[in-house]
Amino acid sequence: MVKNVTLREAWSGEADCRNCSLRHTVLFAGLTEADFEKIHDPIDQFSLKPGACLYRAGDRGEYLFTVRTGALKLVQYLPDGSQRIVRLARATDVLGLEAILEAPYQHEAVVLQPTEVCRFPARVVKALGAENPRLHTELMSRWQRALSEADAWLTELSTGSARQRVARLLLRLVRDRESCECDLFGREDMGAMLGITTETTSRTIAEFKRQGLLVDLSANRFLLDIPNLHRVAED
Amino acid sequence: MVKNVTLREAWSGEADCRNCSLRHTVLFAGLTEADFEKIHDPIDQFSLKPGACLYRAGDRGEYLFTVRTGALKLVQYLPDGSQRIVRLARATDVLGLEAILEAPYQHEAVVLQPTEVCRFPARVVKALGAENPRLHTELMSRWQRALSEADAWLTELSTGSARQRVARLLLRLVRDRESCECDLFGREDMGAMLGITTETTSRTIAEFKRQGLLVDLSANRFLLDIPNLHRVAED
DNA sequence: CGAGGCGTTGAATGGCCTCAACGATGGTGG
DNA sequence: CCACCATCGTTGAGGCCATTCAACGCCTCG
Numbered sequence: 001m002v003k004n005v006t007l008r009e010a011w012s013g014e015a016d017c018r019n020c021s022l023r024h025t026v027l028f029a030g031l032t033e034a035d036f037e038k039i040h041d042p043i044d045q046f047s048l049k050p051g052a053c054l055y056r057a058g059d060r061g062e063y064l065f066t067v068r069t070g071a072l073k074l075v076q077y078l079p080d081g082s083q084r085i086v087r088l089a090r091a092t093d094v095l096g097l098e099a100i101l102e103a104p105y106q107h108e109a110v111v112l113q114p115t116e117v118c119r120f121p122a123r124v125v126k127a128l129g130a131e132n133p134r135l136h137t138e139l140m141s142r143w144q145r146a147l148s149e150a151d152a153w154l155t156e157l158s159t160g161s162a163r164q165r166v167a168r169l170l171l172r173l174v175r176d177r178e179s180c181e182c183d184l185f186g187r188e189d190m191g192a193m194l195g196i197t198t199e200t201t202s203r204t205i206a207e208f209k210r211q212g213l214l215v216d217l218s219a220n221r222f223l224l225d226i227p228n229l230h231r232v233a234e235d
Numbered sequence: 236m237v238k239n240v241t242l243r244e245a246w247s248g249e250a251d252c253r254n255c256s257l258r259h260t261v262l263f264a265g266l267t268e269a270d271f272e273k274i275h276d277p278i279d280q281f282s283l284k285p286g287a288c289l290y291r292a293g294d295r296g297e298y299l300f301t302v303r304t305g306a307l308k309l310v311q312y313l314p315d316g317s318q319r320i321v322r323l324a325r326a327t328d329v330l331g332l333e334a335i336l337e338a339p340y341q342h343e344a345v346v347l348q349p350t351e352v353c354r355f356p357a358r359v360v361k362a363l364g365a366e367n368p369r370l371h372t373e374l375m376s377r378w379q380r381a382l383s384e385a386d387a388w389l390t391e392l393s394t395g396s397a398r399q400r401v402a403r404l405l406l407r408l409v410r411d412r413e414s415c416e417c418d419l420f421g422r423e424d425m426g427a428m429l430g431i432t433t434e435t436t437s438r439t440i441a442e443f444k445r446q447g448l449l450v451d452l453s454a455n456r457f458l459l460d461i462p463n464l465h466r467v468a469e470d
Numbered sequence: 471c472g473a474g475g476c477g478t479t480g481a482a483t484g485g486c487c488t489c490a491a492c493g494a495t496g497g498t499g500g
Numbered sequence: 501c502c503a504c505c506a507t508c509g510t511t512g513a514g515g516c517c518a519t520t521c522a523a524c525g526c527c528t529c530g
């Protein structure tokens with residue numbers, strides 16, 4: 001909970017917002033400077049440590065968030081208390097779209113890796129989206145992207161053997177990346193993404209390491225053998 | 236592929252569109268008569284038999300659809316050729332939202348039960364949505380609803396034992412219903428919704444019947460013992 | 471230095487899958 | 501009209517894979 005940047009600075013490209021993913025990914029790219037001046041709310045920027053909770057399911061959604069760096073998990077709890085991770089949010093992803101509709105947050109958003117986010121009021125986006133066609137389109141694209149992700153988690157990460165699921169998750173973590181390196185999450189979290197137990201996850205990862213599909217780089221950081229992982233993923 | 240109704244009739248409440256779910260569920264409720272007159276494209280209405288395919292994944296999406304009655308499955312195929320059903324569309328649901336973004340359809344939409352749909356051009360919705368705030372909000376709500384459904388399929392229908400999954404699917408099929416009666420789908424389709432095999436699905440249903448949780452009404456139509464199914468669903 | 475969290479591994483169980491067979495149903499063509 | 505076939509739901513037997521319960525080593529942190 002650190003920095004506090006005014007929208008004026010955001011627009012002029014000063015401060016940290018010059019590199020803000022919001023600008024690169026054009027969520028606000030269609031706004032004029034006049035639009036920005038209508039807004040008096042500050043945009044806050046946060047640095048979060050693993051384990052921190054950005055918001056909880058059922059909380060009144062007053063804010064949207066953009067992930068600058070790091071990773072968060074979106075968690076839903078089952079009646080029996082066990083958890084299921086339904087999505088990840090990483091750099092450039094937007095969190096809390098439901099707040100635009102004045103709905104409570106649908107998930108618990110928990111930080112997995114050191115993370116920076118920008119926070120801005122939902123009602124600002126709601127108001128601007130209603131009159132700015134470009135933002136309107138961008139918002140729909142964001143929802144569509146989340147929906148595609150959700151479908152992919154079902155078909156790729158919740159289908160097939162444990163070996164296949166783990167391999168597909170690993171491949172997914174390095175997509176749109178130049179490098180084949182990858183920070184893994186805790187085994188329990190990976191299990192909750194894949195619908196398998198912690199032990200099975202651990203056994204599968206360990207087996208991949210023995211087979212050379214994964215090479216240890218440092219603590220929980222690995223080099224991936226992408227071609228062979230693809231073979232495993234499709235069986 | 237039967238009826239063909241002009242938008243003029245749609246607006247005036249004539250013909251079949253008087254009961255059109257679009258009007259009840261206010262996707263178009265915010266439009267003025269002037270808005271309607273801007274549109275020259277006809278709205279077509281279709282009657283579809285089980286097995287019919289409304290659109291395929293990758294098709295250029297020129298149309299959106301609203302389901303009037305019946306049910307369709309949204310299917311995605313895995314690299315190995317097996318299928319996974321990621322969502323159902325039933326009365327009042329809108330299909331093909333991705334077409335508004337000029338993206339190809341993401342799923343194959345296949346009819347499960349005798350179904351009626353209305354079809355309207357995506358570019359009309361795109362144009363009206365950009366200038367009509369109420370439609371704009373309604374569209375976002377539709378995406379959010381689809382997203383919630385997708386998350387629920389992951390947490391409820393792809394988690395836990397086969398008994399739990401089948402019970403949760405049955406309960407889900409009678410939600411927002413006055414009656415406890417329910418038409419089931421083929422065992423293979425149910426398996427593809429739950430991530431289990433046809434045989435396991437059949438065995439589970441048969442066991443539920445023996446335990447009185449399901450009572451045969453007619454061919455594949457059942458009466459549900461909701462309280463006890465809830466018990467099974469949560470274990 | 472002890473405690474707790476996490477990853478790993480072992481052993482045993484059980485639930486689901488695979489392969490197979492069979493009856494019922496419904497549509498088709500002789 | 502009926503034999504035929506295809507489809508679908510059901511059931512059985514056997515095997516495998518993931519779960520469950522348990523133990524152990526390593527690390528960080530108080």
